[in-house]
Amino acid sequence: MKELEFQEVEIRSGGVAFKASRSDLYRANLCLRTAIRVLLPLVDAVVASSDDLYEMVGSFDWTRIMTPDQTLAVDANVRDSAITHSQYAARRVKDAICDQFVRKVGRRPSVNPQQPSVALNLHVSRNRAVVSLDSSGSSLHKRGYRVAQPAAPLAESLASALVAASGWPGTLPLVDPFCGSGTIGIEGAFRVLGIPPGLTRSFAFQGWREYRADVFSAMREKLRSGNPRPELPPILLSDWDDGVVKLAASCVRAAGLGHRIKPFQADARELALPSGPPGWILTNPPFGERIGEAKSLRNLYRQLGERIAAVATGWRVGLFTSDASLAASFGQGLGLASHDRVAFFHGSLACVLWRYSLA
Numbered sequence: 001m002k003e004l005e006f007q008e009v010e011i012r013s014g015g016v017a018f019k020a021s022r023s024d025l026y027r028a029n030l031c032l033r034t035a036i037r038v039l040l041p042l043v044d045a046v047v048a049s050s051d052d053l054y055e056m057v058g059s060f061d062w063t064r065i066m067t068p069d070q071t072l073a074v075d076a077n078v079r080d081s082a083i084t085h086s087q088y089a090a091r092r093v094k095d096a097i098c099d100q101f102v103r104k105v106g107r108r109p110s111v112n113p114q115q116p117s118v119a120l121n122l123h124v125s126r127n128r129a130v131v132s133l134d135s136s137g138s139s140l141h142k143r144g145y146r147v148a149q150p151a152a153p154l155a156e157s158l159a160s161a162l163v164a165a166s167g168w169p170g171t172l173p174l175v176d177p178f179c180g181s182g183t184i185g186i187e188g189a190f191r192v193l194g195i196p197p198g199l200t201r202s203f204a205f206q207g208w209r210e211y212r213a214d215v216f217s218a219m220r221e222k223l224r225s226g227n228p229r230p231e232l233p234p235i236l237l238s239d240w241d242d243g244v245v246k247l248a249a250s251c252v253r254a255a256g257l258g259h260r261i262k263p264f265q266a267d268a269r270e271l272a273l274p275s276g277p278p279g280w281i282l283t284n285p286p287f288g289e290r291i292g293e294a295k296s297l298r299n300l301y302r303q304l305g306e307r308i309a310a311v312a313t314g315w316r317v318g319l320f321t322s323d324a325s326l327a328a329s330f331g332q333g334l335g336l337a338s339h340d341r342v343a344f345f346h347g348s349l350a351c352v353l354w355r356y357s358l359a
C-alpha cells in the first residue's frame with residue numbers, strides 16, 4: 001500500500017486501514033497485488049448480543065446506499081465475541097436492513113448470495129462489530145487469467161506475496177520447476193512489468209449508486225497503457241505433467257504474457273538453469289496435505305536439493321511448503337543448514353517460505 005502511495009496506512013489485526021478518496025478506492029481494487037478485498041466501513045459499535053447488532057445496523061440510513069430494487073448479500077466473519085455464529089449474525093444484519101426498508105418505503109430488497117448488487121461484510125472481533133460495503137465483490141485474488149483449475153493451485157495474491165518475500169529483484173532470472181498453472185511466474189512478470197492485477201476483471205463498486213464509470217474507465221485506460229514496460233529477465237516455468245504444462249501455457253496467454261513466457265515439460269530432479277547471471281528459484285513443490293504422500297515426497301525434496309546444489313551455485317532459492325520435515329529433506333540434499341523463513345497461510349494451512357542462498 002505504501003508503494004502505491006496510499007495515505008494514512010495502518011496495520012490492523014487481519015487487515016490494513018487507509019484513507020481513501022473515491023478514486024483511491026478504485027485504484028486499490030485495480031492495483032493491490034496481495035489484498036483479498038477492499039472494504040468501506042459504514043457503521044461500527046461494541047455489541048454484546050445479536051440484538052445489539054440488529055440495533056446498530058438499524059441506526060444507519062441504508063437508503064443512502066441502496067434502493068429496495070437492488071439485491072444484497074452479507075458475508076460475516078465472527079471471532080472471540082459474545083456473538084458466535086457467523087451465519088446467524090449475517091441474518092440479523094440482513095433483517096435489520098430489510099426491516100428498515102419496509103418501515104421507510106414499504107418494500108424490501110431481496111437477497112442474492114451469488115451476485116448481489118450490494119455486497120456487505122460484517123466483521124465482529126472481541127465484540128466490536130463493523131459493517132462494511134465490500135467494494136471488491138469476488139476475492140481480489142481472482143485476476144481473470146486462470147482459465148482452468150489445476151490440482152493444487154496457489155492463490156494469485158499469495159503467489160505475488162511470495163515473489164515479494166523472495167527478494168527477487170525482477171532483473172535476474174526466475175525459475176519455477178514445479179510451475180503448476182504458472183502463478184508464480186505470471187505474478188512475477190506482472191510485478192516487473194507494472195501490470196495491475198485487476199485490469200481485466202470487474203468489481204462490486206461498479207454496481208453502486210454513486211459509481212462513476214467515467215472516472216473508473218479513465219483510470220483503467222491510464223493503467224493499461226502504463227509507462228514504457230521494462231524488459232523481462234528470463235522466467236522459466238516447467239512441470240513434469242504435460243497436461244499441466246498446457247494449462248500453464250493457457251494461463252500465461254490469458255495473462256497477456258504468451259509471447260514472453262513459454263512453459264515447458266521437465267522433471268525438476270533434472271533441473272537445468274539458464275547460463276548467465278544467477279537468479280532465483282522460487283517454487284511450490286507438491287506437499288502431502290493436498291497431493292501425494294509426505295513419505296514418498298521426502299525423496300523428491302532430497303533429490304531436488306541435491307540437484308540444486310549441483311547446478312545452482314550463486315542462486316537464491318525460495319521453497320514454499322507446509323511441511324517442515326520436507327523442507328529438512330530438501331536442506332539435507334542441498335547440504336546447507338542455513339536458511340531463513342517467512343510464515344504464510346495458504347487458505348487455513350500454515351506454510352513457510354524457506355529461503356536459501358547458495359554461495
Ligand SMILES: C[S@@+](CC[C@H](N)C(=O)[O-])C[C@H]1O[C@@H](n2cnc3c(N)ncnc32)[C@H](O)[C@@H]1O
Binds near residue numbers: 152267
Ligand atoms: C503444488 S503444485 C504447484 C502449483 C503452482 N504453484 C500453481 O500455482 O498452480 C506442484 C506441481 O508439481 C508438479 N510436479 C510434481 N512432481 C514433479 C517433478 N518431479 N518435476 C516437475 N514437476 C513435478 C505437479 O505436476 C504439480 O503441478
